[in-house]
Amino acid sequence: MIDEEIYMNRKPTRLGAQGEQRPKMMSNNDIAKELQFSLQTVRRLIDSGAMPEPYRIGRLVRTPREIFEKWVDLGCPDLRIESKQAEFKNEKPLRGSKAKNVVKEQKVAELLATAKDRGFKLQVATELMQ
Numbered sequence: 001m002i003d004e005e006i007y008m009n010r011k012p013t014r015l016g017a018q019g020e021q022r023p024k025m026m027s028n029n030d031i032a033k034e035l036q037f038s039l040q041t042v043r044r045l046i047d048s049g050a051m052p053e054p055y056r057i058g059r060l061v062r063t064p065r066e067i068f069e070k071w072v073d074l075g076c077p078d079l080r081i082e083s084k085q086a087e088f089k090n091e092k093p094l095r096g097s098k099a100k101n102v103v104k105e106q107k108v109a110e111l112l113a114t115a116k117d118r119g120f121k122l123q124v125a126t127e128l129m130q
Helices: 002-009 028-035 039-048 065-073 081-085 096-117 123-129
Strands: 055-057 060-064
Touching (some): 028 039
């Protein structure tokens, strides 16, 4: 009876082409074979941020199979922030010095908020910001 319950409630394992169990982590070569891309294309996609970021352990670069398979199941969406910014009507993503200025302004705003929370007087700083 117990054996039957265990058998009925077991989780299916993903098996490879020859029936062997597939590893939990994938190298860039494994990803290239799976997608039928060149290794260079996979590296470009990772470097540009279009693919899920792999884990780096020393010199090893590995992507969890579960994350990779979910990404493929979703239709390989572009994961870059620029593409998300460009979804708005007729807006182009910020590049170069404009993007750096936005980041600097965000950091200044965060610093001002932190200073206010700690009770500092910010009359001069807020006047300069306006």
